[in-house]
Amino acid sequence: MKKFFIIFLLNIFTINKAYALIEVDITRGNLDPLPVAVSPLHVDIKSENYKDLKIKELGSNISKIIENNFKATGLFNPLKKEAFVQKPDIAHLKPRFEDWRLIKAQALITGKLLIKDGKLKVEFRLWDLAAAKEMTALAFTTTPSNWRRVAHIISDKIYERLTGEEGYFDTRIIYVAENGPKNQRVKKLAIMDQDGANTKYLTLGNELVLTPRFNPTNQMVTYMSYFRNMPRVYLLDIETGTQEVVGNFPGMTFAPRFSPDGKKIVMSFAKDGNSDIYTMELETRIVERITDHSSIDTSPSFSPDGKFIAFNSDRSGLQQIYVMRSDGTGVKRVTFGKGIYGTPVWSPRGDLIAFTKMHKGKFYIGVMRTDGTGERLLTENYYQEAPSWSPNGRVLVFYRETKAGTKGEGFTAKLWSIDITGYNERQVLTKTDASDPSWSSLLSK
Amino acid sequence: MIRSLIYSLTFHSIMILLTILSLPFMLREPIDLPPIVSVELIQISDKTSIPYAPKARKIIEDNKKKEEERLVSEQAPPAAKAKEKPDRIPLPSEKKEEKKIVKKKQNPEEVKPEIRQASEFEKKEIIDTNQIAALIDKAKEEETVKQKKKDKITQSSKKNSFATSLTLSEEDALRAQIFGCWSVPLGLPYDEDLLVRIKLNLKKDGTIIRSEILDHQRMNRPGQKFYKVLAESALRAVRLCQPLKVPPTGYDKWKEIQLNFNPTEMLKG
Numbered sequence: 057m058k059k060f061f062i063i064f065l066l067n068i069f070t071i072n073k074a075y076a077l078i079e080v081d082i083t084r085g086n087l088d089p090l091p092v093a094v095s096p097l098h099v100d101i102k103s104e105n106y107k108d109l110k111i112k113e114l115g116s117n118i119s120k121i122i123e124n125n126f127k128a129t130g131l132f133n134p135l136k137k138e139a140f141v142q143k144p145d146i147a148h149l150k151p152r153f154e155d156w157r158l159i160k161a162q163a164l165i166t167g168k169l170l171i172k173d174g175k176l177k178v179e180f181r182l183w184d185l186a187a188a189k190e191m192t193a194l195a196f197t198t199t200p201s202n203w204r205r206v207a208h209i210i211s212d213k214i215y216e217r218l219t220g221e222e223g224y225f226d227t228r229i230i231y232v233a234e235n236g237p238k239n240q241r242v243k244k245l246a247i248m249d250q251d252g253a254n255t256k257y258l259t260l261g262n263e264l265v266l267t268p269r270f271n272p273t274n275q276m277v278t279y280m281s282y283f284r285n286m287p288r289v290y291l292l293d294i295e296t297g298t299q300e301v302v303g304n305f306p307g308m309t310f311a312p313r314f315s316p317d318g319k320k321i322v323m324s325f326a327k328d329g330n331s332d333i334y335t336m337e338l339e340t341r342i343v344e345r346i347t348d349h350s351s352i353d354t355s356p357s358f359s360p361d362g363k364f365i366a367f368n369s370d371r372s373g374l375q376q377i378y379v380m381r382s383d384g385t386g387v388k389r390v391t392f393g394k395g396i397y398g399t400p401v402w403s404p405r406g407d408l409i410a411f412t413k414m415h416k417g418k419f420y421i422g423v424m425r426t427d428g429t430g431e432r433l434l435t436e437n438y439y440q441e442a443p444s445w446s447p448n449g450r451v452l453v454f455y456r457e458t459k460a461g462t463k464g465e466g467f468t469a470k471l472w473s474i475d476i477t478g479y480n481e482r483q484v485l486t487k488t489d490a491s492d493p494s495w496s497s498l499l500s501k
Numbered sequence: 502m503i504r505s506l507i508y509s510l511t512f513h514s515i516m517i518l519l520t521i522l523s524l525p526f527m528l529r530e531p532i533d534l535p536p537i538v539s540v541e542l543i544q545i546s547d548k549t550s551i552p553y554a555p556k557a558r559k560i561i562e563d564n565k566k567k568e569e570e571r572l573v574s575e576q577a578p579p580a581a582k583a584k585e586k587p588d589r590i591p592l593p594s595e596k597k598e599e600k601k602i603v604k605k606k607q608n609p610e611e612v613k614p615e616i617r618q619a620s621e622f623e624k625k626e627i628i629d630t631n632q633i634a635a636l637i638d639k640a641k642e643e644e645t646v647k648q649k650k651k652d653k654i655t656q657s658s659k660k661n662s663f664a665t666s667l668t669l670s671e672e673d674a675l676r677a678q679i680f681g682c683w684s685v686p687l688g689l690p691y692d693e694d695l696l697v698r699i700k701l702n703l704k705k706d707g708t709i710i711r712s713e714i715l716d717h718q719r720m721n722r723p724g725q726k727f728y729k730v731l732a733e734s735a736l737r738a739v740r741l742c743q744p745l746k747v748p749p750t751g752y753d754k755w756k757e758i759q760l761n762f763n764p765t766e767m768l769k770g
Contacts, residue, residue: 077700079759080672083766085683085738131687162684162737186737219688220726407690450688477687 089133090218092126093161094119096137097178098145100170106200114203115144115169118178121207122165122214124251125225128473129215129451130480135161144168148181153188161185165214176200180210182217192217204253209500224446225250228294228496229453230268230277231471233257234489238464245279247294250446250495252485258292267311270496272360272404272447273318277494278302280309289323291338303341310354311399316362322346324354324367333367333384346384357409358382359402359426366390366400366409366426377411379426390428399442402426405449408476412441412454421454423476434478447497451475453484455491667755671748678746683738685764686730697732697762699739705752707744712736715759735762 097115105111126132139159142152148166156164167180179195194213196206205226212223233246233255245258245265259265259281268279275294280287287309292299302312305325312323315335322335333346333356347353351371358365366379372389375396380387391397395415402409406426413420413433419440422433440456453473460467469491471484484493667675689695698715714720714736720729739745739760747755 077757077759078667078755079761080667080675080679081761081763082676082679082683082735082738083763084680085685085764085767086681087685087687087767090684090686157741162741184733184737186740187733191733216726218730219686220728220730221688 089131090163091133091135091161092163092165092218093135093140093156093159094123094126095140095142095144095147095164095166097166097180098143098148098168100168103169103171104173106171106174106176109171109200109203111171114171115167118167118169118203118207118210119165121204121251122211125208125211126215128251128480128482130475130477131219135159151183151185153183153185156183156185163191163218165210167210171200174199176203176206178203178206178210180214182214204249205499208249208251212498212500221450222448222498224448224451224495224498226498226500227447228275228499229444229471229484229493230258230270230294230496231455231486231490231493232265232268233486234469234491235261238460238467245277245292246486246488246490248486250484255487258294258297267442267492269311269313269494271314271318272316272497273314275496275499276314276318278312278314278321280312287325289321302336302338303343311356313357315358316360322356322358322365324356333365335382346382347380347387348384353378355399357401360404360406364402364426366402368398368400377409377428379409390426391424391431392428393431401443401445403445403449404447408449410443410445410452412443421452421474423452432478434474434476435472435481440472442492444494446495449476453493453495455493457491667748674746678742679738679760682742683762684734685767686734687768689727689731689764689768695728695731695764697728697735699732699735699760699762701739701745701758701760703745703747703756703758705747707747709739709743709745712739731762731764735760738762 096119099111099115103111110117123134126134140147141155141159144166145168147164148168151164151166162185164183164185165180166183167178169176169178171177175197176199177195177197179193181193182191183189184191192213194210196209198206208226211225215221215223215225227250228247229250230245230247233244235242235244242261243265244261245268246255247258248255264282266280266282268277270277277292277294279290279292281290282288286304288304289302289309289312290299291302302321305323309323309325310331312321314321319339320335320337322333324331324333326332330350331352331354332348333353334343335346336343346356346365347367347369349369349371351369352375353367353369353371356365356367363382364379365382366377368375368377370376371378375398376389377391377397377400378387378389390409391411393413393415395413397411397413399412400409401411403423408423409426410421410423413422418436419438420433421435421440421443422431424431434452437456438459440454443452443454445452451473452475453471455469456472457469458467469489471486471490471493472481473484474481484490700713700715701709702711704710714732716728717732719725720732
């Protein structure tokens with residue numbers, strides 16, 4: 057009993073000590089991009105020559121791609137290499153942290169590469185300079201011609217480690233490449249890496265191509281083309297180059313898009329003069345009608361869980377965005393703002409819907425929550441539309457046209473990207489004019 | 502039955518007695534907190550001026566008002582009289598001018614802006630130097646009254662701020678220092694519960710002996726990548742900031758300190 061009392065008393069008196077710990081709330085910080093140092097990758101002296109690859113420059117070329125990727129995110133600030141004091145090979149073994157801290161870097165990326173027996177081996181390390189420890193380290197082996205992809209994969213791994221969300225660098229963008237005067241545009245299907253490199257044309261430009269869209273699960277693309285003035289929906293396998301016609305659809309057909317599992321496509325077409333939304337099972341080719349309304353329903357887009365579809369409709373007068381269950385029930389209007397809303401695209405994260413808005417002669421790209429609240433207009437311009445999400449749901453790519461003169465002069469169409477904060481707007485460089493972009497999922501997934 | 506009842510009563514009364522004795526906060530008067538004032542946080546120097554602290558400001562302003570009233574009603578008229586020269590009869594025109602001067606002196610607006618914003622301690626000096634000889638005795642009396650009042654104020658303000666905590670200026674200085682070092686990971690979602698609590702053991706010069714993330718087990722749980730990123734950024738911030746700006750005294754009070762990093766407000770903005 058005595059013991060019990062003593063313990064009891066001790067417990068009570070120690071309570072006072074617990075109250076003594078001072079707490080300070082830190083609710084603000086520095087919003088500048090994180091300063092990172094990307095040291096050029098060290099090229100192993102045992103490396104052999106490989107075709108026409110400039111091996112000596114490969115290390116710095118890879119680090120340059122990583123740097124450009126990071127700069128484009130707006131979240132990181134790659135520091136200038138002139139300030140680096142340690143050689144790449146020594147830095148990769150064990151960096152002198154104090155030297156790197158001196159140039160205000162908070163993270164350091166080092167690496168080395170070796171080409172032997174026709175294989176490229178790349179390893180990299182990410183260092184936390186404040187804690188003086190390694191955060192992550194990985195090695196890849198691939199064919200040397202894949203060196204650009206290796207740089208993108210390294211960027212993805214580092215991005216994921218530093219931000220907590222998946223990267224989007226090892227991805228591609230498919231778009232419609234445009235050439236010629238405004239009234240006689242030649243439109244080809246083109247694909248490139250997300251940073252604008254490796255452009256390839258997938259069609260010859262004999263037929264008009266429209267609205268290419270990536271399958272979220274693999275490297276398949278669906279797009280529309282007019283064959284003898286009849287709209288056709290195609291499926292194209294990027295890896296093999298094979299393509300097939302999904303079907304001929306009557307009247308005006310619009311914007312086929314994949315379901316999240318890649319097994320269906322959802323689109324709108326006009327049957328009996330009325331445009332509604334339909335889905336098609338790709339395996340069985342069974343077409344199912346989803347909406348049945350006298351208004352014009354177009355631009356359907358699945359939610360990432362496949363349970364809902366967002367689309368636009370003029371059933372309330374002006375064109376607005378609606379959300380319904382994927383079987384067509386429970387239709388609910390979500391936009392009530394002034395102007396016209398269109399091209400809803402559900403974010404791969406599932407939290408936002410991106411859209412195009414037209415109001416008082418201006419076009420806006422914006423995002424809102426899936427119930428229509430929290431609308432934020434990210435960018436305003438003369439003409440811009442067709443937002444497409446990066447696979448991590450952080451960046452949007454869209455196209456923007458400039459005003460043409462009376463004879464069509466001065467007309468351009470370019471791709472732009474903006475992140476969901478609206479602060480980081482950049483032009484995506486393409487070889488020709490470009491429209492209707494669609495972002496792929498991660499290639500290395 | 503009766504025996505157990507007695508036991509129960511005895512233990513309960515012991516419990517209540519011990520609780521009252523050992524938990525001092527129960528004895529304290531309930532803290533009368535002033536209404537919440539939203540303030541914009543800015544980069545500040547090591548020491549902030551206490552009169553600007555929201556809690557102190559109200560008390561000081563009240564006190565200032567009272568003093569100003571007293572200045573006008575009691576002190577000012579005799580002060581003006583003292584400046585008159587009794588051996589010279591002023592002309593009517595001069596009289597008017599003098600009246601104006603008197604008015605000016607009486608007017609509390611005349612007090613310079615620095616004086617009005619100065620702390621009460623500085624103010625005391627200013628008032629004292631303006632006192633005229635004829636009123637010294639009276640002033641002395643007032644002084645004692647004022648002093649008593651001030652004592653009360655300092656006591657109450659101490660109660661309002663945290664007795665076991667840093668002063669507002671010390672806390673502000675530390676906070677401002679860490680604001681500068683903390684690179685908030687901008688990609689984090691704003692709708693998740695992301696609060697990182699770090700406990701630091703400090704040396705007297707503010708360098709860190711040991712840093713510990715209080716919910717560190719959460720870092721390695723699956724699906725907690727964002728928390729891990731935030732926790733690492735917070736740790737980087739304190740490491741980059743060291744030596745932390747700690748008060749020169751009261752080491753025992755702050756040798757262990759907890760920092761709560763919460764970026765929600767920033768990410769929403």
